[in-house]
Every structure is written in C-alpha cells, then in structure tokens.
Amino acid sequence: MKKVFEGVYRDRNRIYTVNMVPGRKVYNERLVRVQGVEYRSWNPYRSKMAAFILKGMKHFPFTKETRLLYLGVASGTTASHFSDIITDGIIYGIDIAFKPMKNFVKLSQERKNLFPIMANASKPEEYGAVVEEANLLYQDIAQRNQVEIFTRNMERFDIGEGIIMVKARSIDISKKPERVFREVVKNMESEYEVVEAIKLAPYARDHMAIHVRT
Amino acid sequence: MPYLKTTWFGTFLYDDEKIIDKRLFPKEAEKIAERLHKIQKGEVLEEEKEFADYRPVVDETRLKNLGRMGIVKKLEVKGEDYGYDVSLLHEATLLLSRKKIGEQQADRSKRLGEAVEALDDVIKIINILLERLRGWYGYFSFGEVEDGKELIEKIKHLRIGTERVDEMEQENMANMAEILASLYSCREKLEDYVEEVVKKIAPNVAAITGPNIAARLISHAGGIEKLAMYPSGTIQLLGAEKALFRHIKEGTPPPKHGVIFQHEMINKAPRNKRGKIARLMATKISTAAKADAFTGNFIADDLKREMEKRYREIMEEG
Numbered sequence: 001m002k003k004v005f006e007g008v009y010r011d012r013n014r015i016y017t018v019n020m021v022p023g024r025k026v027y028n029e030r031l032v033r034v035q036g037v038e039y040r041s042w043n044p045y046r047s048k049m050a051a052f053i054l055k056g057m058k059h060f061p062f063t064k065e066t067r068l069l070y071l072g073v074a075s076g077t078t079a080s081h082f083s084d085i086i087t088d089g090i091i092y093g094i095d096i097a098f099k100p101m102k103n104f105v106k107l108s109q110e111r112k113n114l115f116p117i118m119a120n121a122s123k124p125e126e127y128g129a130v131v132e133e134a135n136l137l138y139q140d141i142a143q144r145n146q147v148e149i150f151t152r153n154m155e156r157f158d159i160g161e162g163i164i165m166v167k168a169r170s171i172d173i174s175k176k177p178e179r180v181f182r183e184v185v186k187n188m189e190s191e192y193e194v195v196e197a198i199k200l201a202p203y204a205r206d207h208m209a210i211h212v213r214t
Numbered sequence: 215m216p217y218l219k220t221t222w223f224g225t226f227l228y229d230d231e232k233i234i235d236k237r238l239f240p241k242e243a244e245k246i247a248e249r250l251h252k253i254q255k256g257e258v259l260e261e262e263k264e265f266a267d268y269r270p271v272v273d274e275t276r277l278k279n280l281g282r283m284g285i286v287k288k289l290e291v292k293g294e295d296y297g298y299d300v301s302l303l304h305e306a307t308l309l310l311s312r313k314k315i316g317e318q319q320a321d322r323s324k325r326l327g328e329a330v331e332a333l334d335d336v337i338k339i340i341n342i343l344l345e346r347l348r349g350w351y352g353y354f355s356f357g358e359v360e361d362g363k364e365l366i367e368k369i370k371h372l373r374i375g376t377e378r379v380d381e382m383e384q385e386n387m388a389n390m391a392e393i394l395a396s397l398y399s400c401r402e403k404l405e406d407y408v409e410e411v412v413k414k415i416a417p418n419v420a421a422i423t424g425p426n427i428a429a430r431l432i433s434h435a436g437g438i439e440k441l442a443m444y445p446s447g448t449i450q451l452l453g454a455e456k457a458l459f460r461h462i463k464e465g466t467p468p469p470k471h472g473v474i475f476q477h478e479m480i481n482k483a484p485r486n487k488r489g490k491i492a493r494l495m496a497t498k499i500s501t502a503a504k505a506d507a508f509t510g511n512f513i514a515d516d517l518k519r520e521m522e523k524r525y526r527e528i529m530e531e532g
Contacts, residue, residue, distance in 0.1 A: 098314070098318040098319070101314075102315055105311045108308060108311075109308060115303065115304060116311040117307060118310075126253070127254065128253075128274065129250060129253050130222055130250055132222060132303070133292070158288060174462045
C-alpha cells in the first residue's frame with residue numbers, strides 16, 4: 001500500500017481507505033488486510049470522488065480535521081470513504097430523497113462523524129442551524145441548477161473551498177457535454193479560483209469534477 | 215441593532231463586539247431535534263421569540279417578522295464552548311432524520327405510486343400467461359377463446375385422453391389457469407385500492423380523468439400538491455418525458471400527450487385533434503388539482519361540463 005493522499009492509499013490500479021469499522025462493508029466493496037490494517041477498496045464506478053483521484057487529481061483538500069458539507073449524499077457510498085479519511089472531523093450529509101437516506105442513517109449510526117440531514121440542498125436556511133461550521137463543500141447533485149446550489153451554499157456557510165461533480169446532461173440535455181463543461185468552468189472562474197477541472201470518463205459518463213477556492 | 219442567530223444548541227443575540235444575551239437549548243438530543251425540525255419547517259422557536267423586542271437583524275425568511283432582514287455578522291461560537299458535546303448533535307440528527315423518513319413513509323400519496331406500478335406489473339403478467347394458455351388451449355379446440363375468464367373455465371373442465379401424460383398436461387394447464395384467475399382478482403383488488411385512495415386525495419382530478427389516469431398523474435408528479443403546482447403544459451406531457459427529451463435533443467416532433475393519452479377522449483379522437491383535446495384536458499386537470507390540493511371544494515362537475523362542451527366543438531370542427 002502506497003499513500004497517495006491523506007487517508008488514501010493505492011495498490012496497483014486500485015485505491016483504498018482505512019476501514020473505520022473493521023469487518024464491515026458498506027456497498028459490498030472489497031476488504032483487504034495489510035500488516036494488521038484493514039483497507040476498503042474505493043470503487044471509481046460507484047464513487048465519482050474515486051474517479052477524480054484515479055483520473056489524476058493533484059490537490060487533495062481533505063484532512064483528518066476537515067468539516068465537510070456534503071450535498072447529495074444519497075445512500076452514503078462516497079461519504080463512507082470520506083468518513084474513513086476525516087477521522088477527527090465532521091461530515092454533514094444532506095439529501096432530500098428518503099429511500100437512500102434510510103441507508104445513510106444506518107451508516108451514520110456506526111460512524112460517529114456522519115451527520116444525516118434530510119433536507120433540500122437548494123434551501124440552506126432549512127439546515128443552517130445544524131451546520132455549525134464547514135470548511136469544505138462537496139456536491140454531487142443531478143439537477144439543472146446544480147451550479148447555483150453550489151454557490152449559494154458556499155456563500156451561506158462562508159466556505160472557502162469546494163468540489164462539484166458536474167453532470168452535463170442534467171444541466172442541458174440539448175447541448176454537447178463539452179460545451180456545458182466549458183460554460184460551467186467559465187462560470188466558476190468568474191466566482192472562484194479553479195484549482196482543477198477533470199473529466200471523469202470512462203468511470204462516469206458526461207461528468208466533470210471541478211475543484212475551486214475563493 | 216443587534217443580530218440574532220440560532221445554532222443547534224441555542225439562540226444568540228449579539229452585536230459587533232459581544233454576545234448580548236442567549237437562550238441555550240436543553241441538553242437533550244430529543245429536545246434539540248425538535249427545535250431543528252421546527253426550523254426546517256420554517257417556524258419560529260420560543261427561544262427566538264423572547265428576543266423579538268430587540269427587533270434584531272436576521273438572515274432567514276422564517277424570522278422576518280421577528281426583526282428585519284439584513285446581513286448578519288458571522289457568529290463565532292461552538293457547542294463545546296457551552297458544554298454541548300458534538301455527540302449530542304449527532305444523536306439529534308439521527309433522531310430527526312428517522313422522524314422525517316417516517317413522515318415520508320406515512321404519506322399515502324407517495325405509496326400510491328407503488329400500487330400503480332404493481333397494477334402495471336400484474337397486467338403484464340396476466341398478458342403473458344393468457345397468451346401462453348391461449349396457444350396451448352388451441353391444440354384442444356377449433357375456435358379462439360377471446361375472454362380470459364372464459365378460457366380459465368374451459369381449461370378447468372378440459373377432458374382429454376386417459377393416458378398419464380395427458381392427465382399431467384391437463385393438471386399443469388389447470389394450475390396455470392388457477393394462477394391466472396387469482397391474478398385477475400389481484401388486479402381487481404388493486405384497482406379498487408387505487409380508486410379508493412385517489413378518490414380520497416384527489417376527487418376532482420379523479421372525476422375528470424378517471425381514477426387510473428389520476429393515480430398515474432399524481433405518482434408521476436410526486437403527490438397531489440406537486441401536481442397542483444405544475445403548469446398545464448407539464449401536466450399534458452407527464453409520462454412522455456422520453457419523447458420530450460428526444461424532441462429537445464434530436465429535433466423529433468414534440469409529443470402531444472403523456473399519461474392522459476390513455477383517456478379515450480384522446481386515444482379515440484382523430485390524430486389531428488388529439489393535441490387540442492390533450493391541451494384542453496390538461497387545463498381542466500390543472501384546475502381540478504388545485505381544488506384538491508388547496509381548497510378541498512368539489513368543482514369537477516362544472517369542469518367536466520365545460521370540458522365536454524369544448525370537446526364537442528373540437529370534434530365538430532372541420
């Protein structure tokens with residue numbers, strides 16, 4: 001196992017995080033034991049963040065103490081790996097859909113750094129009181145106004161850094177994804193410093209990860 | 215003018231220099247969850263009301279009557295500073311999410327979608343079995359049996375040779391016929407259930423379109439309240455999303471109707487009039503849905519009369 005980033009390890013073409021709850025799988029991922037430490041394989045086809053790392057991400061903003069606001073947490077596949085990485089921090093996981101939320105609540109019971117919040121990400125006022133402080137925003141929401149949701153939350157919680165997983169087909173199905181990406185990056189550049197922007201193919205079709213700072 | 219801000223552990227009144235006053239919440243996860251729930255629903259907490267006399271600056275619309283909206287200075291306090299361990303918030307978020315999940319599960323109009331889809335599943339299975347049994351029975355008769363229930367009876371009373379293989383064959387056919395019979399009754403019960411729920415939550419829409427189409431519209435929209443908020447152009451195309459996106463993406467002709475096509479007023483009309491009738495029906499559904507969701511009045515008789523009058527006009531046009 002070779003350390004690639006804080007809390008992220010690599011062995012040949014797979015990446016891993018250290019399992020916070022040894023013996024437990026979250027989404028039937030592979031568990032590997034090396035020198036007494038259990039690692040969970042991080043599947044890039046299931047998690048866009050893993051795809052981002054494997055596609056050559058250079059600046060990893062997560063630390064052990066990160067306080068993460070995660071919009072569109074769904075059933076917690078990606079959040080479980082963040083939970084492994086952010087051992088001394090907090091992950092506020094927001095999602096509006098109750099079916100995946102059931103799973104995320106279960107996951108949050110055994111992982112003390114996961115805080116489930118069933119709410120609409122485009123209405124930060126509704127969950128503002130829960131989010132005591134956040135220094136990183138991560139968003140994976142398939143909605144037309146996903147960029148607006150991102151900037152609104154960055155502002156509301158005074159967050160200085162964020163990663164958005166842009167789904168081109170949700171923003172405008174009639175335009176070529178390339179064109180949507182160009183427009184979104186340009187849009188982001190007018191508001192933030194764009195650290196990295198990487199397309200996630202072949203792991204996720206028509207998706208791009210954009211990492212920004214204020 | 216002081217600022218007012220509520221965190222997960224209390225309400226704070228402060229200005230640019232200091233905290234003027236505060237109301238801390240009880241140190242119990244349940245009490246905290248209760249307050250977070252109220253905030254999410256847009257309500258004002260008792261703790262917040264206590265500071266109303268200050269007319270504080272607030273930045274949440276739910277508090278706009280308490281003070282005045284403006285830019286609120288960031289409040290630099292943490293739960294730990296006041297003896298609120300973060301595990302208390304963890305417990306509160308678990309309680310609140312479970313409660314909200316429970317609310318969704320208890321929402322009958324959300325579950326209606328499952329019943330509607332179950333009905334579709336059952337109809338599909340019926341058609342598969344019916345086709346198979348018709349083909350099989352064809353070996354024992356000259357005429358085609360159109361009606362499914364009649365076919366079931368005929369198969370049950372089928373008398374064929376006395377050899378073992380034929381007995382087994384007859385037994386297997388009868389078994390399948392039995393399943394088909396119980397699927398028919400399953401379909402009827404599902405239809406009754408859907409009809410009952412729809413008439414309760416959307417009597418007006420049900421009267422305009424019939425309960426089956428009404429149920430599909432409601433489950434597509436995600437509830438009668440959502441359906442009521444849709445413009446009629448959206449209602450007209452609910453269920454035709456695939457064709458709509460194909461139109462936007464590839465420039466194929468736009469769809470004229472979605473779920474409502476199942477109404478015979480539309481599917482029995484000549485092609486060149488279907489669009490017009492679909493538009494007409496959608497506007498009436500839109501009005502009916504608003505009555506169901508907001509006023510609770512029964513106005514469907516009038517709506518239906520208007521719709522039928524206009525329908526006749528359209529049909530008489532050249």
